[in-house]
Amino acid sequence: MSNETKEIAKNSGAGGFGFCVLYLLFNIQTGISDLNKAVADNDSRLDVVEYRLNDKS
Numbered sequence: 001m002s003n004e005t006k007e008i009a010k011n012s013g014a015g016g017f018g019f020c021v022l023y024l025l026f027n028i029q030t031g032i033s034d035l036n037k038a039v040a041d042n043d044s045r046l047d048v049v050e051y052r053l054n055d056k057s
Contacts, residue, residue, distance in 0.1 A: 006019075
């Protein structure tokens with residue numbers, strides 16, 4: 001979570017629980033983003049392997 005987001009959470013009056021929820025949501029979003037990148041990388045690698053296996057030359 002960026003420092004700007006932390007400051008917004010503090011200044012908006014979000015208590016400790018609200019801040020924890022925001023922090024958790026941002027961490028989940030970051031984790032999902034990283035997972036999507038890993039899946040995309042693996043998909044492209046699998047496409048290359050499949051192409052090489054199906055190459056009849």
